Amino acid sequence: MTTHKPPMPRAVTRTLNGWLKRRAKIARRPLNTAITLGALSGLLLIPEAWLLAKAVTGVIFAHRGLTSVLPLLWPLVGLFFLRALMSHGGTISAVAASARVKRDLRQTLHAKIARLGAGFIGSERSGDLASLLVEGVDTLDKYYVTYLPQMMIAAFLPIALLVAVFPADWVSGIILLVGAPLIPIFMIVIGRGTERLNQTQWRKLALMSAQFFDVVEGLTTLKLFGASRYEAEIIGRISDEYRQSTMSVLRVAFLSSLVLEFFTTLGVAMVAVFIGFRLYYGQMHFLPGFFVLLLAPEFFRPLRAMGTQYHARMDAIAASERIVALLETPEPETAPGTAAAPAIFRTIRFEDVHFAYRAEQPALAGIDLTLTRGERVALVGPSGSGKSTLARLLLGLAQPDAGRIALDGTDLRDIAPENWFARMSWMPQRPTLFAGTIADNIRLGVPDATEDAILRASRAAAAHDFITRLPDGYDTVIGERGQGLSGGEIRRIALARALLKPADLLILDEAEASLDQTTAGLIRDAIAALPRETTVLLIAHRLETAEAADRVLVMRDGRIVESGTAAFLKEQQSDYAAMSALYHEGAL
Structure with a gap:
């Protein structure tokens, strides 16, 4: 029952990814709002880290009391709430963008099926079409809610943070600059291995959904002819194959998360070690060192989040293969007529x-x-x-x-x-x-x-x-x-x-x-x-x-x-x- 197909060619993957990005134009405003709010929330990390570092420095080294650092703490609390609101607003905007894209895509698919006509519908499995219109389109949700905004933020925010880090400590800036490319490189290397697994998983899900839909639709007939147990065994076998493919994807997902966390931890640890030794030998002040140390994990956070959401891109590409194939199905050569029927035909x-x-x-x-x-x-x-x-x-x-x-x-x-x-x-x-x-x-x-x-x-x-x-x-x-x-x-x-x-x-x-x-x-x-x-x-x-x-x-x-x-x-x-x-x- 399993359909074995070769991995999707790299050119096809790029084409489908480009198609997914073009579909986002329908929701450009809410998507841009989500990206802008995410970027602004990230930029506010810089004054937030500076205020926190200054308050801690004042308490520890200047022996200042709570009253004297309150002018620093109140803006800090305000930044906390402002960033929380921006994060929430960005999520709402991204969800709205995804909903708009999915709604438009479903309307496009319904219109395409209508143009293909009753003959096409009769030749297709109803369960396959239903799975495509429901689960296939829903699979694109995470691509537009998480991956696409995160990709834009990851392209901007680390650079902005580097601009703040270099004046405070150029050594830490170089460490972050060298370590940053390692995350996307390993993300791509591991992603190439997961691409085939994601495509296989989507095909098995589509097969299982179509089979289950058709069985439910004809359940009465199957019961009358005593074939329901046989069909249940087939669904059980397909479900087990889907479970195994899901576990394979999860194994690679956990591996990629481990690699991302390892390089993130390694980069932050190197920054901490270099700052610690220079603080010990009196080669730098505590305030800029603590400020840079607070920003170091945030520097890797957008890259790590993009790597985590890279699987959403893989899932979306696997699902869009069938969607694009349907949209590109040749329509009947004879275009629908435009003339009016005779008012009273004889x-x-x-x-x-x-x-x-x-x-x-x-x-x-x-x-x-x-x-x-x-x-x-x-x-x-x-x-x-x-x-x-x-x-x-x-x-x-x-x-x-x-x-x-x-x-x-x-x-x-x-x-x-x-x-x-x-x-x-x-x-x-x-x-x-x-x-x-x-x-x-x-x-x-x-x-x-x-x-x-x-x-x-x-x-x-x-x-x-x-x-x-x-x-x-x-x-x-x-x-x-x-x-x-x-x-x-x-x-x-x-x-x-x-x-x-x-x-x-x-x-x-x-x-x-x-x-x-x-x-x-x-x-x-x-x-x-x-x-x-x-x-x-x-x-x-x-x-x-x-x-x-x-x-x-x-x-x-x-x-x-x-x-x-x-x-x-x-x-x-x-x-x-x-x-x-x-x-x-x-x-x-």
Whole structure:
């Protein structure tokens, strides 16, 4: 189950790091505020250390009392509080910057997925996309909250502190200047070893998240077929591999922290030793020596913090690899149209339409079909004959590989998708209900629908009676995918949603599936009562629905093999006549 991939090339790492920095432009103001506050807080260390050194020197060597050093202590306390406020404000600004970048990135990813279309979503694992949008984007948080501001501060603050140290003690300044490069050098050396581990860890996390998401989504099916234990073992194995990779990263992280602390301690110790010997031999005064000794640990602190947060950079680069790959996925060559649909279209024509999900398996082949305004057309045929695919093309969720679909001569591809979506309504074969109230689910396509309109649509869909029996009626809250309702109840709510939306074209994909004969009859009556200005395409599960249509189309192997009224087709030696005979015998 583990995906083994070679380490990311160095050029790719630099490219991704550059991409992460460019994304920060969206939050330039709060990020600059965080960096400025961090830098100012660091600069205040200089007067703070000087006041403390002067107060201690006065007490120890000048034998001054508390009253005499109070003029030094009150500013010192003020600097403590000021630095604390700046530190807190910098953290808030950095978090705000990260939140803004993540929000913008998620919007960009959602827009990209929408442009890639339903075909792309169908080809990807839903768990993988969900993990990318949630965990992948959240992984970038520490990069913008801690690493990026700290990197800017580390490039400025040590230099500023050196400017204060050199006039006080040039020897200590040289020691700090020589020791400073050792920390980033060893940080980079160790970082190169952790880069591969971070990439492996992220891939395993993405695999584990996608696998777990898919298993939870299909848990009922797995339980029914006794495969849940096997899937649990797979998740357990992936989790154990992720645990091991996490421990590998932590081992290197602890090693890098040890190295950083070692060089920091070594640098401060050398400064202390040199100052101590010169104080002992009377070669320098206590005040500048103590002042420099107070600043020495603070000189290394920004470099050490940047080294500690270097792993946040590695995590962000590993996560951004998949994000950038998604953003760079080629979009469909045909750009969305911009034309408006005809105000009142009279015909919808399929002109020699071909379509295939895979090149070796055509789903539709040479479809020629005309739908006239107000016509009720039923599509029947065996499973896999292309009925739902034909509906997807008509909806605009996929584009023909050859041929075209035209509204009064205007190619559907030239019409703006949002303009076309506003003109039609659809009930899919497997309708989706969202977490919320039943009323909210019904008014999904018409957010401002009145209560009376919702009631009319529910009655037409034979859903009103069972809804009113629920504890809170139309205000009853249901779970994701209609959790808490039966399959037939979900379909009736979805049908009410489709009937509520005013549409020139209504597509119903097996609207009567999972319903009893009486309820199915009520739904057929509701369809028959629709305004004759509405064109209705019925993908029929029951032949009673087909017999109530103006025209029946029989599909087989991606082709329309028969067309006519139900009565006419029954009189012929046709597929429909054979299907009708089997259906009434109960064999279908």
